[in-house]
Amino acid sequence: MLRRIWVWVLLGAAAVLVLVGGGMLLFAPASFGWTAYAPLSDESFSFTGMYPLTTDRAVGAGLAIVGLLLLVGVLGWVFGRRSALRDQIEMTD
Structure with a gap:
């Protein structure tokens, strides 16, 4: 019974x-943006130093990835255990 509780907790x-990380990734404010409309000038605009992946977005992506890995690991353990128990029952019959 305790094992089931841990599975549900995990x-x-x-x-x-996954939800918090996805929210941080999607709703973090962008720290870049520009308006560059100068059709008659000879200047070129460079975008050096522009990084759309801010710290908040990187943390959000990391949390979402860790959550997905944890989700896949727990589900793999549950389904692997379930098939092992089924094989064990079939062997005793």
Whole structure:
């Protein structure tokens, strides 16, 4: 029974990590933006130093990835255990 509780806790934690990370990734404010309309000038515009991946977005992506890895790991463990138990029952019959 305790094992089932841990599985649900880990699945819930994974879902929370994915949701929080996805929210941080999608809703983090962008720190770049420009308007460059100068059709008659001879100047060129360079975008050096522009990094659209801010710290908030990187943390959000990291949390989402960790949550997905945790989710896949727990589900793989649950399904692997379930098939091992089924094989064990078939061997005793």
